[in-house]
């Protein structure tokens with residue numbers, strides 16, 4: 001796979017993730033409003049926006065952790081089903097990394113990474129372990145393989161969470177504020193892993209307020225506010241010349257804090 005240049009998108013084979021006319025309500029709250037969003041293969045889309053704008057709900061809808069009331073979401077041309085085996089399969093095409101690392105506390109680092117591949121992907125233990133060690137090496141925590149999550153720093157745990165998601169061989173990776181719970185000195189070690197994933201051509205949707213990452217790694221920035229996609233443009237245009245007052249206001253707050 002080759003990664004895309006900034007601002008470049010690729011059409012071959014159709015978008016990997018496509019949301020069309022997506023609407024979702026939590027009771028009276030219209031949390032996702034008429035969302036149309038396509039993510040091409042190899043594209044890195046950074047989603048930013050104020051707290052409560054629907055970013056996490058959007059991520060959770062993409063792998064059906066939340067249902068939607070209207071519209072359609074497809075992964076690699078296949079519409080996400082409501083439930084059942086087909087849902088489990090499509091869901092495993094989507095790797096997810098959350099703000100809280102969500103590792104299994106009573107399993108070792110190695111077991112955390114091999115669990116999905118052996119149980120869901122039906123890989124042999126030996127194959128799963130070989131692959132897990134490669135991935136732990138790649139995210140820089142191979143030496144921690146036999147430890148338990150609590151023995152690792154937050155930055156190390158988050159890198160394990162990335163390795164665990166990659167072990168399922170997802171087609172797309174979703175990151176929901178993966179560095180927001182980390183101490184400042186650990187943020188870069190996680191962003192570095194994400195940047196190299198992006199360079200290697202992984203399709204990624206990343207909710208983050210790390211503007212350096214957005215400028216460095218994103219092909220596109222999507223700005224959400226009040227449940228809507230308000231702007232979608234290449235990082236340079238977005239940061240230097242945001243179109244909407246809401247984006248201007250948001251940027252002035254985060255860039256001047």
Ligand SMILES: Nc1ncnc2c1ncn2[C@@H]1O[C@H](COP(=O)(O)OP(=O)(O)O)[C@@H](O)[C@H]1O
Pocket residue numbers: 026029031049050051052053054055056057058
């Ligand atoms: N399970 C839920 N039930 C009711 N309201 C929710 C639920 N999850 C999120 N919300 C509300 O939906 C809105 C969007 O939330 P969220 O997607 O978490 O926004 P963001 O990630 O952009 O901060 C917020 O007003 C939030 O309070």
Ligand SMILES: [Mg+2]
Pocket residue numbers: 055056057176177
């Ligand atoms: Mg959120």
